[in-house]
Amino acid sequence: MTEETIQPKVLEPVFNHANGRLLMPETRYWPTDMWKSPWSLPTYRRGAAVLAGLILGIAGVAWFIGEIGPRLAPIYSLAEQFALSYGVPAFWIAVVWTFIKGVFVLLAPALNALFAVWWERKISAHIQSRMGPMYVGWWHGALQTLADGIKLFLKEDIVPECADKVVHWLAPVVVLIPAILVFAPVPFGKDLIYANIDIGTVYVFAVGGVSVMGIIMAGWSSGNKFSLLGGLRSAAQLVSYELPRTFAVLPVIMLAGTLNIAEIAGFQAGYWGGIVPRWFIFYPVVGQVAFIVFLIASVAETNRVPFDIPEAESELVAGFNTEYSGMKFALFFLSEFAYVLLSCLLMASFFFGGGAAPLPFLDFLPSWAWFLSKTLILMFCFLWFRWTFPRFRVDRLMDFNWKFLLPVSLINIAAGGILIWLLS
Amino acid sequence: MTKHAHAPADLKADQMFINFGPQHPSTHGVLRIALTVEGEVVMKGDPDVGFLHRGMEKLFEARTYSQGLILTDRLDYISATHNNLGYCLAVEKLAGIQAPLRAQYIRVLAAELNRIASHLVFFGTFGVDMGAFTPFLYAFREREMIMDLFEMLCGGRLLHSYVRVGGVAADLPAGWTEKCREFLTFFKPMLKDYDTLLSGNPIFRSRTEGVGIIGADRAVSWGLSGPTLRGSGVSYDVRKAEPYCVYDKLNFTVPVGKNGDCLDRYYCRMKEMEQSVEIAFQCLDALAGAELNPGEFMAKGVPKMFKAPAGQAYAHVEASRGDLGFFAVSDGGFNPYRMHVRGPSFINVAILQEILVGCKIADVVAILGSLDIVLGEVDR
Numbered sequence: 001m002t003e004e005t006i007q008p009k010v011l012e013p014v015f016n017h018a019n020g021r022l023l024m025p026e027t028r029y030w031p032t033d034m035w036k037s038p039w040s041l042p043t044y045r046r047g048a049a050v051l052a053g054l055i056l057g058i059a060g061v062a063w064f065i066g067e068i069g070p071r072l073a074p075i076y077s078l079a080e081q082f083a084l085s086y087g088v089p090a091f092w093i094a095v096v097w098t099f100i101k102g103v104f105v106l107l108a109p110a111l112n113a114l115f116a117v118w119w120e121r122k123i124s125a126h127i128q129s130r131m132g133p134m135y136v137g138w139w140h141g142a143l144q145t146l147a148d149g150i151k152l153f154l155k156e157d158i159v160p161e162c163a164d165k166v167v168h169w170l171a172p173v174v175v176l177i178p179a180i181l182v183f184a185p186v187p188f189g190k191d192l193i194y195a196n197i198d199i200g201t202v203y204v205f206a207v208g209g210v211s212v213m214g215i216i217m218a219g220w221s222s223g224n225k226f227s228l229l230g231g232l233r234s235a236a237q238l239v240s241y242e243l244p245r246t247f248a249v250l251p252v253i254m255l256a257g258t259l260n261i262a263e264i265a266g267f268q269a270g271y272w273g274g275i276v277p278r279w280f281i282f283y284p285v286v287g288q289v290a291f292i293v294f295l296i297a298s299v300a301e302t303n304r305v306p307f308d309i310p311e312a313e314s315e316l317v318a319g320f321n322t323e324y325s326g327m328k329f330a331l332f333f334l335s336e337f338a339y340v341l342l343s344c345l346l347m348a349s350f351f352f353g354g355g356a357a358p359l360p361f362l363d364f365l366p367s368w369a370w371f372l373s374k375t376l377i378l379m380f381c382f383l384w385f386r387w388t389f390p391r392f393r394v395d396r397l398m399d400f401n402w403k404f405l406l407p408v409s410l411i412n413i414a415a416g417g418i419l420i421w422l423l424s
Numbered sequence: 425m426t427k428h429a430h431a432p433a434d435l436k437a438d439q440m441f442i443n444f445g446p447q448h449p450s451t452h453g454v455l456r457i458a459l460t461v462e463g464e465v466v467m468k469g470d471p472d473v474g475f476l477h478r479g480m481e482k483l484f485e486a487r488t489y490s491q492g493l494i495l496t497d498r499l500d501y502i503s504a505t506h507n508n509l510g511y512c513l514a515v516e517k518l519a520g521i522q523a524p525l526r527a528q529y530i531r532v533l534a535a536e537l538n539r540i541a542s543h544l545v546f547f548g549t550f551g552v553d554m555g556a557f558t559p560f561l562y563a564f565r566e567r568e569m570i571m572d573l574f575e576m577l578c579g580g581r582l583l584h585s586y587v588r589v590g591g592v593a594a595d596l597p598a599g600w601t602e603k604c605r606e607f608l609t610f611f612k613p614m615l616k617d618y619d620t621l622l623s624g625n626p627i628f629r630s631r632t633e634g635v636g637i638i639g640a641d642r643a644v645s646w647g648l649s650g651p652t653l654r655g656s657g658v659s660y661d662v663r664k665a666e667p668y669c670v671y672d673k674l675n676f677t678v679p680v681g682k683n684g685d686c687l688d689r690y691y692c693r694m695k696e697m698e699q700s701v702e703i704a705f706q707c708l709d710a711l712a713g714a715e716l717n718p719g720e721f722m723a724k725g726v727p728k729m730f731k732a733p734a735g736q737a738y739a740h741v742e743a744s745r746g747d748l749g750f751f752a753v754s755d756g757g758f759n760p761y762r763m764h765v766r767g768p769s770f771i772n773v774a775i776l777q778e779i780l781v782g783c784k785i786a787d788v789v790a791i792l793g794s795l796d797i798v799l800g801e802v803d804r
Contacts, residue, residue, distance in 0.1 A: 030569055030606070128561035225442050229464070229785070305555055306627055315786050317449060390628045391555025393786045394464055 062369035069191025105183050105194045109338035116337045117145040120383045127387045155326035162223035163323065171221060172324070172331035175214030179335035179342075182207045186345050187262040189355050189368025200261040201253060204346065205246050208301075211335060212238040215303075215310065215320050218332070222323035230319025233394055234310035238301060240401045245297035247409035248290045251416025252280050252350050261346070265354025274360060279353040286419050289412045291351045293405055298343035299385060300401075302336060306389035309397060344378040345371075352378075438462055446475045450553050450789045453799030457776065457788065466788060469780030471773050476803035484763035488729050489515045489589055492760065496750075497583035499765060500801040503542035504580075505534045506743035508587035513668055513739035514750035515589050518760075519732040521723050526716040527591035528669040533707040534577065534586055535669075535741075536700040537604075540611070541570040542744035543693045543700075546796045550690060551622050553793035554631050559622045566614060569607050576600055590726035595719055601708055608708075612701050615694065623694065632687035636779050636791035639684055646775045649768045650746025651696060652795055655681035655689030662742035674706050686794035693796070729758055745769050745796055765804060769797040 039045065065071075076097070083093050118133065121144065125132025133141025159168055185200030187193040197203060212234065219231015253259060256267040270278045280287045300307035311319030321332050348354060352374045355367025392400065435441055442459040445451035454475035460468040480499060484492045492515075496507035509531055516523065523531070548563035571581040577600060578586040578593050586593050622628055638648070643656035653660060661678040663671040679695030681688025710716065734756040740749035746768025753762040772795050780788055 030572070030610075124557075128558050129565060130561060225440060228440075232463075308555065309786075315450070315789050387558050389556060390551070390622070390625060390631060391786075392627055393631055393784060395784065396630055 059365060059369070062365055065366065067190060067366045068368055069189065073191075101194050106180060108183055108188070109180055109334060109341065112341040113334045113337040114145050114149070116340065116379065116383075117148070117333070118142065119379075120386070123380070123383045124387045127384070149330065152326055152330040157326045157328060158323075160223050160323050164221035164223070167217050167221035168323075169328075171214050171218035172328045172335075173214070174217060175211045175335045176331045176338075178207045178210040178214075179338040182342055183338075185261055186342065187265060187349060187354060187371070188345070189366065189371045192368055193262055196260065196262055199259050201249060201259045201264070204261070204342070205242065208339065208342070209238075209242055211339070218324065219310075219320040222320070224323050226316040226318075227320050227322045230310045230316050230322070233316075234303070234320060236394075237307065237309060237397060238303075240398060241297045241300040241307075241405075244293050244401065244405040244409040245301060247406070247413060248294035248297060249350055250409075250413045251286050251290050251419070254413075254416050254420060255280065255283070261349050262354070265349040265356075268353035269356050271360055277353055277356060277358055279351060279356070281351040283419065286412060286416045287351065289408065290416070291347070293409045293412065294347060294350070295381070296405060298347070299382060300397075302339045302343060302382070304336075304340070304382060305386040306392050307397060308391060309394050340379060340382050341375070344375040344382070347378050348374040432458075432460065432468075435460065436462075439467060444469075444788065450549075451792065452549065452797060453802075455773070455792075455797070455799055455802070457780070457792075459780075459785075459788065461785060464784050464786075466780050466783055466785065469776060469788065471776045473770070473773065473799075473802050476799045478804065480804040481763055481765060484760055486759065488758045489519070489732065489760065490728050492763070493588065494583075494585055497585055498800060499767065499804060500743060500745060500748070500769065500798045501582060502545050502798050503538045503744040504582065504584045505531075505538040505587060506741055506748060508585060509535055509669075510739060510741040510743065510748045510750045512587050512589050513741065514737050514752045515732070515760075517737035517739050518735065518752050518754055519589070519730060521590050521726055523591045523723055524717070524720045525670070526595075526711070526718070527721045527723075529707050529710050529716065530592050530596065530721060531587050532669050532671065532674070533604075533704055533711070534574075534584070534592070536703045536707070537570050537573060538584075539700045539744050540697050540704075541567050543697050544570075546693055546744075546793075547618060547622070547690075550793045550796075553789045554622075554628055556622060556625070556628065559618065562614075562618070562621065566611055569610075573600070573604055573607060576603065588722070591722035595721045596711065601712065604704070605708060608701050608704055612698070615698055618694065623691065629687065631786070631790055632690060632794070633685060634683070635686045635787050636783065636794060637683060637685045638775065638779060642775075642778075643684065646778075647771045648746070648775065649771070650743070651692040652689055652746060652768075652772050654678065655692045655794075656684035657682055657688075660747075662740055662747055666740070668739070668741060670707075670710075673710075674703050676703050676706075686790050689794040689796075731756060731758055732760075740766065743768060745798065745801070746772060765801075767801040767804060769795075769799075769801040770804070773797050773802055 080093055080097075084090070118141065122132045122140065133144035135141060136147045137143030159165060182204055184195045185193065185197050185203050215234045215238070216231045219227045219229075219234065222228070252264060256264045258264060258267070268277070268279050272278055272282075276282055281291050303310055309315075309319075311321060316322070321329055324332060348371055355371045357363040357365065357370055432441065440461050442461060444457040444459045446454040446456045451457070456472040456475065458468075458470045458472055459466055478498075480495055483495055487495070493508060493511060496511040497504040499507045512523075515521075544563040544567040548560035548567075551557070551559035551563075574584055574586070575581050576597055578584050580586070638646075638652075638656050640656045640658050643653050643658060648656070649660070657680055659678055659680045662668070663676075664678055676699045679692050679699065681692050732752075732754040734754055736751070736753045738749060738751045740747055742748075747766065748768055749766035751762075751764040751766070752760050755761040776792065776795070779791060783791065
């Protein structure tokens with residue numbers, strides 16, 4: 001099969017003189033040949049080559065840049081001395097520096113949404129044997145999210161007449177602000193952390209839980225019955241899944257002996273026998289069970305398929321965000337993707353050794369590159385689940401949580417204790 | 425069926441009244457279900473039809489028999505060929521026309537291809553109802569190929585009007601048989617893919633198994649037909665019970681369910697697609713044989729306008745959604761005096777008011793999807 005047959009061509013109808021009808025043009029694309037051996041197609045091979053080249057190229061750039069934290073430290077000390085020489089108080093230098101770092105933390109969810117929405121659309125398209133966005137931007141619709149964002153920004157903000165106006169306005173804010181605050185103690189690489197606080201794990205779960213309030217507020221205030229049902233469902237679901245999610249991390253905390261996320265990631269450095277990394281996922285049974293429970297609970301916490309019952313499209317129209325349009329809707333979307341990123345960052349820190357290289361000879365790449373690649377691979381799983389699973393029913397969802405995940409995570413804590421006893 | 429548009433007066437304090445539709449993503453058109461819910465549990469659910477009523481049966485009376493054909497496309501627009509076929513069989517019975525054997529084989533072939541296309545739409549939308557969007561795209565990819573085949577056959581993709589009174593509109597064009605075989609050989613293994621994609625999924629099974637159970641006796645007493653009836657374990661198929669065209673010469677089985685839940689109704693349709701592929705292969709073999717005269721696709725001497733002798737005729741076919749019947753009454757003129765359509769979707773949708781009680785809101789979508797109604801046929 002040549003390449004021409006899968007390129008869209010100008011269709012030239014053929015007139016069939018036998019019955020006076022326009023025949024189906026032979027140029028129309030039927031996938032029958034492609035299904036026999038996709039790798040025989042030049043486009044497949046070329047796509048794989050481009051992908052491999054991209055990965056190698058990004059790895060090369062990462063190697064060239066090296067660790068970001070140590071590189072930024074002299075710049076900071078230089079600026080600090082410069083300011084001090086002009087008599088600026090040290091307190092104000094710290095305040096300004098905190099704000100500058102804050103801007104970078106603020107950028108993380110925003111840039112993540114920009115990329116993740118496009119990536120999700122591409123992944124969903126390729127899972128569904130389509131192309132996805134191809135026109136906006138120069139390469140494979142790369143700027144599609146930007147165009148969508150501009151569209152959402154320009155859209156009219158409609159507030160329903162029977163809505164509780166104040167709460168309706170406040171709900172997206174209540175959802176978004178914790179979604180940004182929660183990134184404070186999360187490391188993005190070695191020394192790349194906004195607030196290296198000792199209770200980081202507790203902080204993340206506590207602040208992340210506040211977003212549930214926003215979703216309930218959105219459901220309640222919209223003045224729409226479908227929204228109300230969505231809000232009720234999210235109240236039940238998100239609060240329930242907080243428990244196994246937190247319990248799943250307990251063995252990790254017990255083993256590491258700290259709540260500081262960066263220290264938990266640092267605890268996993270090194271290799272068993274010089275080859276197997278000392279990541280928590282490789283601790284026998286306890287590590288794997290904890291990871292799977294945390295993964296499932298995280299998918300449920302982020303309202304994604306198969307646990308997307310608060311916004312179940314085919315049942316509740318759009319659930320709690322039915323009555324939201326324009327930028328308010330975009331804020332819900334932004335926070336959803338922020339929580340996906342957060343879950344992946346946490347999983348990379350808790351179970352995959354943070355910035356540690358998977359094999360000893362690969363540690364020439366900087367820690368942030370490993371952190372990012374682990375996060376992206378985990379994020380791919382989130383997007384992958386979304387496009388391959390049906391949705392749970394609301395009561396089965398609760399059964400699954402209270403009768404399966406929670407007992408398993410509790411037993412796992414006990415197993416973690418036994419493991420620590422055996423190791424000591 | 426309810427007439428009121430607002431909440432019933434006997435609504436209790438802890439209950440909520442929801443208008444499920446007519447604008448809702450998963451009512452498959454403009455069906456309205458008046459739901460009374462207590463939290464997530466449905467206490468009462470009444471289907472309310474008529475939002476797409478176009479007065480089709482009256483429109484038949486103002487058109488000649490040939491013109492009336494194009495109205496039938498618009499009844500069940502997902503499987504237009506079955507409607508054409510049912511109408512033509514009724515008119516042929518009324519006017520005493522006999523279609524040639526080759527035309528009958530082509531009719532069966534077109535009907536079975538259309539059945540596959542229709543069940544693919546069901547498969548896709550049922551997946552979407554369950555929250556799985558991906559099967560929809562796969563189903564439509566294969567359906568697109570059937571649409572191409574129909575376009576090649578008659579120029580139309582959705583509304584075919586290919587079956588005409590006295591035969592079919594045109595003979596099979598050159599190269600069509602090969603394309604059709606290519607599609608059928610491609611499609612048959614795809615059914616296994618669908619099973620791995622959706623039917624075998626534990627979440628999907630937990631959503632459909634034991635949900636919306638219709639017992640065999642209840643299914644018969646509500647007058648259900650098609651896969652909705654066969655899912656309940658009643659083996660009734662018009663193609664077997666009263667064979668029309670050449671179905672008595674073809675070898676196929678009728679898949680039957682056991683429990684009558686959503687999964688059985690769903691799986692009956694999946695199995696039916698397999699049988700349709702077999703039937704289509706048999707038709708293609710027969711059409712390639714020498715005994716069928718090539719080019720004889722239309723009965724001789726059927727004019728565009730003809731008078732049917734006074735009387736009445738009823739013909740029914742096994743459409744994708746069930747037993748589709750056309751009852752034509754003639755007073756001896758150019759137009760039918762009365763034309764009545766027995767739409768299977770209209771009769772199947774009525775059982776909703778009984779089986780929705782006590783299920784969850786998510787099950788409403790599953791049950792409605794498993795009945796596979798088309799609102800064009802329900803409202804007419």
